[in-house]
Amino acid sequence: MTGSSPDRAGRATRRKRRPSGAVTIKEIAALSQVSSATVTRALQGHPRVRPETRARVERAAEALGYRPNHAARTLATGASKTIGLLLPSTGDRYWGEVVEGIEDAADDAGYSVLLATSHGDAARSRRMLDLLLSKRVDGMVIAARREVEEALTHAELPVALVRVGPDAELDDGDVEAVRTLPDDRLAGWLEGRRLGDLAPGVIGFDDVSAATLAVEHLVGLGHRRLAFVGAGNRRSAALRVAGFRQSTGRAGVESAAVVASSDRLADSHAAALDLLGAPERPTGIVAYDDMVALGAIRAARTLGLRVPEQVSVVGIDDIDVAAFLEPPLTTVRQPKREIGRLAAIALFEALGSGTPSPGRALRGELIVRGSTAPPPGHDAADEAR
Amino acid sequence: MTGSSPDRAGRATRRKRRPSGAVTIKEIAALSQVSSATVTRALQGHPRVRPETRARVERAAEALGYRPNHAARTLATGASKTIGLLLPSTGDRYWGEVVEGIEDAADDAGYSVLLATSHGDAARSRRMLDLLLSKRVDGMVIAARREVEEALTHAELPVALVRVGPDAELDDGDVEAVRTLPDDRLAGWLEGRRLGDLAPGVIGFDDVSAATLAVEHLVGLGHRRLAFVGAGNRRSAALRVAGFRQSTGRAGVESAAVVASSDRLADSHAAALDLLGAPERPTGIVAYDDMVALGAIRAARTLGLRVPEQVSVVGIDDIDVAAFLEPPLTTVRQPKREIGRLAAIALFEALGSGTPSPGRALRGELIVRGSTAPPPGHDAADEAR
DNA sequence: TTGTAAGCGTTATCAC
DNA sequence: GTGATAACGCTTACAA
Numbered sequence: 001m002t003g004s005s006p007d008r009a010g011r012a013t014r015r016k017r018r019p020s021g022a023v024t025i026k027e028i029a030a031l032s033q034v035s036s037a038t039v040t041r042a043l044q045g046h047p048r049v050r051p052e053t054r055a056r057v058e059r060a061a062e063a064l065g066y067r068p069n070h071a072a073r074t075l076a077t078g079a080s081k082t083i084g085l086l087l088p089s090t091g092d093r094y095w096g097e098v099v100e101g102i103e104d105a106a107d108d109a110g111y112s113v114l115l116a117t118s119h120g121d122a123a124r125s126r127r128m129l130d131l132l133l134s135k136r137v138d139g140m141v142i143a144a145r146r147e148v149e150e151a152l153t154h155a156e157l158p159v160a161l162v163r164v165g166p167d168a169e170l171d172d173g174d175v176e177a178v179r180t181l182p183d184d185r186l187a188g189w190l191e192g193r194r195l196g197d198l199a200p201g202v203i204g205f206d207d208v209s210a211a212t213l214a215v216e217h218l219v220g221l222g223h224r225r226l227a228f229v230g231a232g233n234r235r236s237a238a239l240r241v242a243g244f245r246q247s248t249g250r251a252g253v254e255s256a257a258v259v260a261s262s263d264r265l266a267d268s269h270a271a272a273l274d275l276l277g278a279p280e281r282p283t284g285i286v287a288y289d290d291m292v293a294l295g296a297i298r299a300a301r302t303l304g305l306r307v308p309e310q311v312s313v314v315g316i317d318d319i320d321v322a323a324f325l326e327p328p329l330t331t332v333r334q335p336k337r338e339i340g341r342l343a344a345i346a347l348f349e350a351l352g353s354g355t356p357s358p359g360r361a362l363r364g365e366l367i368v369r370g371s372t373a374p375p376p377g378h379d380a381a382d383e384a385r
Numbered sequence: 386m387t388g389s390s391p392d393r394a395g396r397a398t399r400r401k402r403r404p405s406g407a408v409t410i411k412e413i414a415a416l417s418q419v420s421s422a423t424v425t426r427a428l429q430g431h432p433r434v435r436p437e438t439r440a441r442v443e444r445a446a447e448a449l450g451y452r453p454n455h456a457a458r459t460l461a462t463g464a465s466k467t468i469g470l471l472l473p474s475t476g477d478r479y480w481g482e483v484v485e486g487i488e489d490a491a492d493d494a495g496y497s498v499l500l501a502t503s504h505g506d507a508a509r510s511r512r513m514l515d516l517l518l519s520k521r522v523d524g525m526v527i528a529a530r531r532e533v534e535e536a537l538t539h540a541e542l543p544v545a546l547v548r549v550g551p552d553a554e555l556d557d558g559d560v561e562a563v564r565t566l567p568d569d570r571l572a573g574w575l576e577g578r579r580l581g582d583l584a585p586g587v588i589g590f591d592d593v594s595a596a597t598l599a600v601e602h603l604v605g606l607g608h609r610r611l612a613f614v615g616a617g618n619r620r621s622a623a624l625r626v627a628g629f630r631q632s633t634g635r636a637g638v639e640s641a642a643v644v645a646s647s648d649r650l651a652d653s654h655a656a657a658l659d660l661l662g663a664p665e666r667p668t669g670i671v672a673y674d675d676m677v678a679l680g681a682i683r684a685a686r687t688l689g690l691r692v693p694e695q696v697s698v699v700g701i702d703d704i705d706v707a708a709f710l711e712p713p714l715t716t717v718r719q720p721k722r723e724i725g726r727l728a729a730i731a732l733f734e735a736l737g738s739g740t741p742s743p744g745r746a747l748r749g750e751l752i753v754r755g756s757t758a759p760p761p762g763h764d765a766a767d768e769a770r
Numbered sequence: 771t772t773g774t775a776a777g778c779g780t781t782a783t784c785a786c
Numbered sequence: 787g788t789g790a791t792a793a794c795g796c797t798t799a800c801a802a
Binding site: 404405410411421424425453457459462 | 793794795796797798
Binding site for chain 3: 019020022024025026036037040041044068069070071072073074075076077
């Protein structure tokens with residue numbers, strides 16, 4: 001065979017791939033006089049590496065400014081150490097705080113977070129789900145909303161998954177039942193449905209107990225005529241209504257009305273206007289959330305009613321300006337960060353064990369501020385009962 | 386040589402790597418009777434592929450439920466189609482909206498977003514920067530804050546980078562100058578510094594013009610005694626003060642005071658209390674941001690002054706409850722989503738061209754609501770001047 | 771137009 | 787305790 005065979009020539013001219021320019025373990029290997037396998041072992045804290053070898057390798061890595069290439073690692077190990085996050089949006093305060101909790105827990109566990117938003121659209125959800133899967137996330141946290149659930153049923157995702165959010169786990173039939181069931185049967189029905197327990201892999205807010213907390217606060221102050229404003233057709237609204245009806249029934253309040261309205265300010269303002277304009281108006285209002293509470297307060301003001309002296313209002317959520325409103329809003333705080341944290345932790349557990357973690361509904365916390373007080377004509381002595 | 390040589394036996398028993406289980410181009414290649422190279426070409430819309438081959442490959446991919454492995458692609462191409470995002474936090478409203486804009490633009494351009502938070506800590510910033518680099522992001526958008534800037538100076542990042550945020554591009558010396566420079570020299574100084582133009586690769590908010598917009602609105606309503614509340618030591622605060630002083634000077638208002646306070650409600654409340662308690666109190670207040678405006682409104686109320694009848698207040702930012710406050714807040718809206726969008730777009734341009742994009746300061750928009758009105762004793766005729 | 775095979779940077783198996 | 791080297795799944799230069 002001739003030295004100048006076409007084969008040899010071809011090899012020689014063949015332009016090798018442009019390297020990324022970044023430092024690789026090969027260079028560390030060369031500098032520290034070991035094989036690349038040893039470099040990996042040394043850098044990963046493998047037990048069977050001679051201490052001085054490890055030291056030499058670490059020094060070389062440091063000197064060269066080595067940064068492991070995660071893409072290569074992912075390819076080799078099959079794990080990306082990244083989780084995906086699919087949310088309706090990140091702009092609104094609710095999700096922003098949840099994300100913070102997730103990011104926090106992920107960081108503690110050595111994971112990164114890849115973001116995707118559905119914008120409430122099923123097709124987009126599906127596309128994003130595919131994208132996250134393509135990027136080989138090890139698991140995902142998704143906001144449990146109808147359009148995403150739909151996308152999920154067609155998917156059968158090959159990764160661990162935790163659902164999170166306020167609107168989880170109550171189907172439409174139940175929503176209807178909550179509204180129409182007679183008072184005396186509601187409590188039993190709620191128990192039977194075990195609404196406090198969420199399905200496996202779902203982390204959410206305990207809507208029922210949140211409303212209960214609000215009612216108990218008002219009843220404790222002496223209120224006997226209560227109303228719930230803001231019963232939209234969301235699952236969370238139905239659950240809060242259920243909690244409201246259940247606890248008012250238990251406390252034997254004289255009158256407990258439920259007034260529908262969306263969570264938009266104008267709607268809740270109008271609804272509260274009707275409610276407070278009636279002759280037998282309630283002295284205490286439990287609002288679906290803080291925005292609805294704002295509408296109710298405004299309605300009271302429109303009617304010349306003072307809050308909290310003549311009407312008490314309690315919200316649910318604790319938005320960040322709640323404390324700065326006039327009056328500062330009494331509300332049931334939703335632990336958003338904590339929900340995020342627990343969702344991420346549940347995901348990592350599932351990742352480890354291979355089985356979905358049990359669902360959890362986190363209880364809110366009553367924050368008493370200035371929008372609630374004893375009802376008119378109620379003297380302090382009664383309060384101590 | 387014997388058929389049962391140790392070498393052969395070794396090869397035979399050698400357990401190959403566990404495959405990820407996902408569908409690969411090889412399987413598509415097998416099913417569609419072409420080589421894997423052709424599969425790649427077909428799937429990527431490479432021009433020189435026979436249409437029927439392409440169709441066959443696409444059908445096979447579809448049938449098998451193929452999802453490209455981005456880790457492998459990243460390794461092969463050197464581009465991850467992912468950008469990193471380093472922010473102080475995602476929980477607060479400001480960043481949440483910026484993220485939304487970034488995510489949006491990234492999605493349009495075919496990029497994903499990897500999230501990291503600095504929590505305002507330089508060491509953590511550095512760690513996160515390294516992590517993002519390790520994950521081989523193609524570029525990054527980072528919040529331009531002091532601790533991150535510090536981390537950056539020691540880094541010399543090998544990727545394209547855009548900085549975004551309200552606190553950019555004014556150093557401490559300038560902050561001092563803005564406060565102390567006599568009125569008549571301020572305008573010239575501002576021009577000379579070209580504060581409206583941000584450094585290359587920085588997308589921000591035009592703080593100077595925001596304050597100007599607020600002042601001009603108040604002056605247009607007939608106000609002649611103005612004050613700025615909330616001059617903290619942030620760069621954005623200094624720029625807003627500069628804008629305030631510059632425009633009040635230009636308009637020849639009788640008195641233009643600047644009162645320092647943090648952006649916390651209690652502080653701004655106290656500061657405004659002093660200001661409005663004085664005999665020669667201003668009739669119009671420009672607040673550093675909406676929270677400070679809230680504090681000012683509360684202070685006015687504390688003193689029995691009605692807003693807007695006796696005192697007008699204009700904020701900067703337009704937080705989401707601004708419209709629902711009592712009174713609804715007049716403010717200069719900060720285009721957060723847009724800032725995010727432009728930052729991402731600037732990054733992609735830089736990615737394409739290799740050169741940093743020019744900086745941009747986005748102007749706010751005045752939103753007139755209920756917290757501003759002509760000053761007391763000002764009749765409607767004057768307004769038409 | 772299509773096939774072959776090298777190469778991206780890492781991990782992990784086997785042999786010594 | 788260390789070294790060779792196959793493999794992860796994909797892209798791409800070159801040959802055909």
